[in-house]
Amino acid sequence: MSTAREIEEAIRTMPSSERDKLLRHIPALFPELAGDAEWDRIIQDERSRPELSKLLDDTEEQLRRNPNSLPRMKASDFAE
Numbered sequence: 001m002s003t004a005r006e007i008e009e010a011i012r013t014m015p016s017s018e019r020d021k022l023l024r025h026i027p028a029l030f031p032e033l034a035g036d037a038e039w040d041r042i043i044q045d046e047r048s049r050p051e052l053s054k055l056l057d058d059t060e061e062q063l064r065r066n067p068n069s070l071p072r073m074k075a076s077d078f079a080e
Contacts, residue, residue, distance in 0.1 A: 027033055062069050
């Protein structure tokens with residue numbers, strides 16, 4: 001198999017037990033999808049990120065001056 005379409009078609013033909021097993025192994029096949037590991041890597045990266053630092057500093061200052069200046073997050077904000 002050499003294309004994503006061929007792989008997709010092959011997955012669709014697999015028995016559900018095999019698809020379930022594949023789903024459990026996806027993080028090992030695609031480490032970039034393993035969210036916690038990726039966040040840990042980002043957090044441990046000591047490179048300077050001045051634009052991100054400025055954004056966070058500005059947001060913290062805005063919240064310090066006016067805690068209600070940003071909208072509150074709700075669980076429904078994360079629903080798909």
